[in-house]
Amino acid sequence: MNFEEVVMKRYATKSFDGKMIDETKVNKLLELIRYSASSFNLQPWKVKIVKDRQTKEKLSPLSWNQPQITTCSHLLIFCAETEVKELIDKLEKQMLAAGAEKEKIANYIKMMRDFEAGMTPEQRLIWAQKQAYIALGNAINGAKALGFDSCPMEGFDPKGYARELGLPAHIVPTVVCPIGFANDKPMAKMRFDAKDIIA
Numbered sequence: 069m070n071f072e073e074v075v076m077k078r079y080a081t082k083s084f085d086g087k088m089i090d091e092t093k094v095n096k097l098l099e100l101i102r103y104s105a106s107s108f109n110l111q112p113w114k115v116k117i118v119k120d121r122q123t124k125e126k127l128s129p130l131s132w133n134q135p136q137i138t139t140c141s142h143l144l145i146f147c148a149e150t151e152v153k154e155l156i157d158k159l160e161k162q163m164l165a166a167g168a169e170k171e172k173i174a175n176y177i178k179m180m181r182d183f184e185a186g187m188t189p190e191q192r193l194i195w196a197q198k199q200a201y202i203a204l205g206n207a208i209n210g211a212k213a214l215g216f217d218s219c220p221m222e223g224f225d226p227k228g229y230a231r232e233l234g235l236p237a238h239i240v241p242t243v244v245c246p247i248g249f250a251n252d253k254p255m256a257k258m259r260f261d262a263k264d265i266i267a
C-alpha cells in the first residue's frame with residue numbers, strides 16, 4: 069500500500085477480532101512511532117503497552133466501556149513525558165556521543181533549556197501532549213501500512229489509567245490507540261470540502 073492508500077483505507081475501528089498481532093510487527097510499529105517528528109527532537113512521550121486480558125478489562129470501564137479496549141490485540145497508551153529537563157540532558161549526551169562538538173551545540177542546548185524554563189508545568193504538559201499526538205499519527209497510519217487496524221481514542225479517563233497502570237506523576241496518559249484486526253466494516257468516509265479546510 070502506498071501512503072495515499074494507507075490514509076484512505078485507515079479508519080477508526082470500533083471492534084477487533086481479538087487475534088494477537090505478531091510481536092515482530094508490533095515492534096515495527098514501535099519503530100515508526102519512535103521515528104516520529106518532535107519539537108527540538110525531544111521526543112517527550114512514553115508508550116505504555118497493555119496486552120493482557122485482565123488489565124484490558126480493568127481499563128474498559130475507564131474507557132466508557134468502548135469495545136475496542138477489550139477486543140484489541142495491543143493497547144498503546146500514549147503518555148506525555150513532562151520531565152523535559154532530563155530529556156534535554158539525554159539529547160545533549162546523545163549528540164555529544166554522536167560526535168557533535170560541545171561548543172557548536174551550546175547555543176542549541178541553551179535554546180532548549182530557555183524554552184523549557186519559560187514554560188509553566190501546565191504549558192509543559194500541553195507541549196508534551198502535542199508531541200504525543202504526532203506519534204499517534206504515525207501509529208494509526210503505520211498500523212494500516214503494516215496490515216492491521218487501529219482506533220485513536222480520547223474517550224478514557226487519564227487519571228484512572230495512571231492509577232490503574234501505576235504510572236508516575238510525570239508520565240501522563242494523553243491518548244490511547246488500540247491496535248488489532250478489525251471485526252467491523254468501515255463507514256463511508258465523511259470529510260468537509262477541500263475549500264473548507266483552507267483558512
Ligand SMILES: Cc1cc2nc3c(=O)[nH]c(=O)nc-3n(C[C@H](O)[C@H](O)[C@H](O)COP(=O)(O)O)c2cc1C
Pocket residue numbers: 078079080081082134219220221222223224243257
Ligand atoms: C484524538 C482522537 C480521539 C478519538 N477518540 C475516539 C474515541 O474515544 N472512540 C472512538 O470510537 N473513536 C474515536 N476517534 C475516532 C474519530 O471519531 C474518527 O477518527 C473520525 O470520526 C473520522 O473517522 P475515520 O478515522 O474512520 O476516518 C478519535 C479520533 C481522534 C483523532
